[in-house]
Amino acid sequence: MTVLVAAQQTETPDPLPSRQARLAYRGGEVGSTAGVAPGFVQGNLAILPAEYASAFHRFCQLNPKPCPIIGMSDVGSPHIPALGADLDIRTDVPRYRVWRDGEVVDEPTDVTGYWRDDLVTFVLGCSFSFEEALLDEGMPIRHIEQNVRVPMYRTNIACGEAGPFAGPMVVSMRPFKPADAIRAVQITSRYPAVHGAPVHLGHPHLIGIKDIAKPDYGDPVPVADDEIPVFWACGVTPQSVINAARLPFAITHSPGLMLVTDLKNRTMAVI
Amino acid sequence: MTVLVAAQQTETPDPLPSRQARLAYRGGEVGSTAGVAPGFVQGNLAILPAEYASAFHRFCQLNPKPCPIIGMSDVGSPHIPALGADLDIRTDVPRYRVWRDGEVVDEPTDVTGYWRDDLVTFVLGCSFSFEEALLDEGMPIRHIEQNVRVPMYRTNIACGEAGPFAGPMVVSMRPFKPADAIRAVQITSRYPAVHGAPVHLGHPHLIGIKDIAKPDYGDPVPVADDEIPVFWACGVTPQSVINAARLPFAITHSPGLMLVTDLKNRTMAVI
Structure with missing residues (x-):
């Protein structure tokens, strides 16, 4: 209990820059994430119905260079604790693209209204x-x-x-x-x-x-x-491939407006 | 003692291919070392009077990509135990070049007759x-x-x-x-x-x-x-540079006829 309280006290005055960024986007801020939260990993977003998720997962497995998976949600869950304890994938990206039948039908800053219990989120590494x-x-x-x-x-x-x-x-x-x-x-x-x-x-x-x-x-x-x-x-x-697949429904990030995670870039180095 | 005897017994019927090669060259065999003793490191040879050795050592230090030192002798010693327990640098290379004032004056298969107490041997990594x-x-x-x-x-x-x-x-x-x-x-x-x-x-x-x-x-x-x-x-x-320096005396290997060492290529990998 003491530890938890201490952690909260530390966090309140000085949350991670990555979390600060997500909270700002959650609050409605919009803009390119280039240069935001230096040192923290940003990710490409692909949110698909479970019906297509396993095929997409295989696609990523087959093509690890364009589609390196750094995080993935459970079916229906908007959370990916490994990328950020309180991360909410429905609100924490500055801008989304909502796709229907291969066309962008909306570019909202929050996809809570589009959320479904069968959605699976993939977060892919970014340059x-x-x-x-x-x-x-x-x-x-x-x-x-x-x-x-x-x-x-x-x-x-x-x-x-x-x-x-x-x-x-x-x-x-x-x-x-x-x-x-x-x-x-x-x-x-x-x-x-x-x-x-x-x-x-x-x-x-x-x-x-x-x-x-x-x-x-x-x-x-x-x-x-x-x-x-x-x-x-x-x-x-992956965005180009999802487009070409003309899925009935999908959500991605808007190009350049990525998910900011709590992972550190340097932890991505294998040596 | 038992261990030494056992080691000798093992070695006699089946010496390292690298040592076999050196013994053959010591016995007078001559030829390109390309493809000889696969898996073992071969080296470029530069033998210089001590008077020039420290400057050459600095040169290698300054230029590690063309001149990576993998072995070096004590002054006057023809042995480099780290590269082969019984290695004799005067006899174990198929062919040498003896340089005087920047010119090749001899290409013998043995430099015992040229040996001097002030010579220092450098062995440099090879492609x-x-x-x-x-x-x-x-x-x-x-x-x-x-x-x-x-x-x-x-x-x-x-x-x-x-x-x-x-x-x-x-x-x-x-x-x-x-x-x-x-x-x-x-x-x-x-x-x-x-x-x-x-x-x-x-x-x-x-x-x-x-x-x-x-x-x-x-x-x-x-x-x-x-x-x-x-x-x-x-x-x-390094051979080109030694040539240009017009040293009064130096010995190198003949191009393509390298020193075969007991180091394994795979031990050269840093990761």
Whole structure:
């Protein structure tokens, strides 16, 4: 009892920055989570009816680089204690997308009204974590320097299929000088739960990218003559696949407005 | 005593393949050590008068990627027990180069006649070890497939200088498809004592290589349109630097005819 009281006393004046962020979003605040609660893991969100959840789970298992699962709820539960003791997945994300038959029908800041007892939540690792690891080692990240969204591309790399879930891998691109590209492989290899090592570098056409200056999502960034484009599997892949599956119902986060968890980025490093 | 006798009994019928190789070279056999004693570390050899040894040691310390020290003798001693209990550096390498004032003056198979009490031996890690690690993971290595020497290039990457030792880094090149290039970075990063991760990939001109088809040492290999040239720091660097320093006296191994040690390649992996 004493311990509990002491913990509460500590927490009240100084909750985790991640929890502070979730409480703000729960209270109605809206905005990109880029740079929010530095050091804490953010996640992509996929909420599906149980009927589709096991196939989606298999899809993630088959495609761990674009779809690394960092948390999952019980059927019908809006809580994922492993990602935050008081986390409520219905309210704690800044903005959601509600999908019906493959179309976005609503972009609310709270999905309590859409909640159903058969929903299963998947939280998938996000590139913000490995970008923090790159920045911590002094690596320049072009789209952050230019204050734009990371450029993303649909590739000709087919994901492994599971049930209705199939489609190409979407990748994000960051240009680096060659020695930095090598270092970036090393750094991000330590973080398999947040997309891990790149899936490709150089030669964009080999993975079906016709024009590096025209990303399918996000914003273009310049690649200098002395740089190499480096491509990582991207968390937009599951959203693209859920879209293509034209499920009767699904909920995702709004791009760039992620779930902020209480996990620390550094605990994601496998070595 | 019992243990020693037992060990000798075991060793007599079945000495280590590495020791068998050294004994054969000691007995006069000559030939490339490529593929000899699989699983065992081979090393580049640099034997210098003590007068220059500390500067060369500093040079290696400053340039660990081209010059990773895996063994070193006491002044005047031809033995390096850490690399092989009965190793005799004067006789156990298939062929040597004896240098005077920067010129090769002899290429004997035994340097007992050249031995001096002031000589210090450095053994530096060699790419054979990381190539074995790549092959073990099913990675194709072009020059091995084509049964030629690895192509090597003088770069515009300046080594750190120490005393008379200075000059450009020499690199070896292996072409890979992009996903394999990423895997090769991961695999070789585990082996810092045998050159470790690549120093460059793609864009050869950025490191001063004008024509990838014209290596400065070794043989050219084709780089396909869907491949990327990947460059590792090379153990020819110290030989090139010793040459340029025009020392009054030095001994090295003859290229491709290395010292075979009793160290296991897998013990070189840091993780």
